[in-house]
Amino acid sequence: xxxxxxxxxxxxxxxxTLTTREQSGILIAAASGRxxxxxxEAFGKALEPLIKDCxxxxxxxxxxxSGVDYISSAGLRVLMxxxxxxxxxxxxxxxxxxxxxxxxxxxxxRFNLIIPCYISVEAAGKVLGK
Amino acid sequence: xxxxxxxxxxxxxxxxxxxxxxREKIIAALSAANGKSFKTQAALNDFVxxxxxxxxxxFGGNSSCVEIVxxxxxxxxxxxxxxxxxxxxxxxxxYGVPHPQTYHIFISHLxxxxxxxxxxxxxxxxxxxxxxxxxxxxxLEEAIRLQMRTPCFPVDYSQAxxxxxxxxxxxxxxxxxxGLNVTPKLQLHxxxxxxxxxxxxxxxxxxxxDSEHKQEESAEREAFVRFFAKADLVIFDAMYSLAEAAxxxxxxxxxxxxxxxxxxxxxxxxxxxxxxxxxxxxDHQLARLLGESRRLEQITRGDGPTLEVISAxxxxxxxx
Numbered sequence: 001x002x003x004x005x006x007x008x009x010x011x012x013x014x015x016x017t018l019t020t021r022e023q024s025g026i027l028i029a030a031a032s033g034r035x036x037x038x039x040x041e042a043f044g045k046a047l048e049p050l051i052k053d054c055x056x057x058x059x060x061x062x063x064x065x066s067g068v069d070y071i072s073s074a075g076l077r078v079l080m081x082x083x084x085x086x087x088x089x090x091x092x093x094x095x096x097x098x099x100x101x102x103x104x105x106x107x108x109x110r111f112n113l114i115i116p117c118y119i120s121v122e123a124a125g126k127v128l129g130k
Numbered sequence: 131x132x133x134x135x136x137x138x139x140x141x142x143x144x145x146x147x148x149x150x151x152x153r154e155k156i157i158a159a160l161s162a163a164n165g166k167s168f169k170t171q172a173a174l175n176d177f178v179x180x181x182x183x184x185x186x187x188x189f190g191g192n193s194s195c196v197e198i199v200x201x202x203x204x205x206x207x208x209x210x211x212x213x214x215x216x217x218x219x220x221x222x223x224x225y226g227v228p229h230p231q232t233y234h235i236f237i238s239h240l241x242x243x244x245x246x247x248x249x250x251x252x253x254x255x256x257x258x259x260x261x262x263x264x265x266x267x268x269x270l271e272e273a274i275r276l277q278m279r280t281p282c283f284p285v286d287y288s289q290a291x292x293x294x295x296x297x298x299x300x301x302x303x304x305x306x307x308x309g310l311n312v313t314p315k316l317q318l319h320x321x322x323x324x325x326x327x328x329x330x331x332x333x334x335x336x337x338x339x340d341s342e343h344k345q346e347e348s349a350e351r352e353a354f355v356r357f358f359a360k361a362d363l364v365i366f367d368a369m370y371s372l373a374e375a376a377x378x379x380x381x382x383x384x385x386x387x388x389x390x391x392x393x394x395x396x397x398x399x400x401x402x403x404x405x406x407x408x409x410x411x412x413d414h415q416l417a418r419l420l421g422e423s424r425r426l427e428q429i430t431r432g433d434g435p436t437l438e439v440i441s442a443x444x445x446x447x448x449x450x
Contacts, residue, residue, distance in 0.1 A: 037351060070430070073372055073388050074345050080376045101429050108422040109372035109388045
């Protein structure tokens, strides 16, 4: 396993760090903090290069959401766009380790039906890993 | 403004209960009673009051029609969906024929589910009544006339007994109408739709249906936050789940409960009414949607004030 800081981004109202590491043949990107209308654009930009490379021949992309304590509809929209692009590219994209409240937001918005969600990074690794 | 009465709350198409739905409700009520006996009508009523709304009631099936009861004697109505038929009957029952009334009708857009009740709105056939149809669409009068001519309808528009006037409003321009300040706002919907913000001295009601919120630009979001600002009641298009609205039903011109809660919280609105219900949703699904919306409001409230979330149903009266 190797760890690198891939993207750091912030804006006036929110700070969030997106770090990546590879584990068992999966590219794991860890997000943290609040993803709302003030930070969703920066979140999307940070996610963009990872999504671009999410295609056959490259590792599956797993978002580790254990550090995310809130996501609004604007943040969910970013995930929708990412999911849509990955589908076109025939890559593999999933999310893991949602905090209970974030998990509720996913269920209420029905995003749990759109994007594969795993209970933990380890659980995702068993399905998506090599 | 005193209260809001919902006469039609279903989106896109009037939707009735069927025999199977009624049977399910009876079975659910009898199962809940579990052999109890009720010695008085009051005891029975008390028991029924404990049952869920999805068992004892229905969200109803008429398409969009909402009445705002103001302080003035004039009547204010948003949209002429099929709910306009029972509304018109209620007005005739209350005022009868010899007492001419003035009706201000605000049309969000020209799609059929928002106009289809007009030919069945009984006050339009009563001489002496005055009906003013307000809206922002240049083809408003044409659309109203179109559905009242052969071969679409047996009674021609010319048979209307009431005096019918049309008022072409300007988006974002506040107009004083019979004691209320009314501001229309352009919304994202095929062929355009308009929301209306009604303000009296001490109350504000926003009617915002058939409005998609793509949330691609913060300016768009901020404009709606201002439009909903401090409203006592926001009537909001919550037809789809957020996931549907952002994926398979993107560009269909409707929104979700999630966006409704978020916008109302940001706007400091007091009450949100989920509206324009998806026709394929039964009473259980709509009740579940309401519960989830309330839960979302609870977990996202933070330090902000409580937003009361309700789900509109045909016959609901909301005191302002």
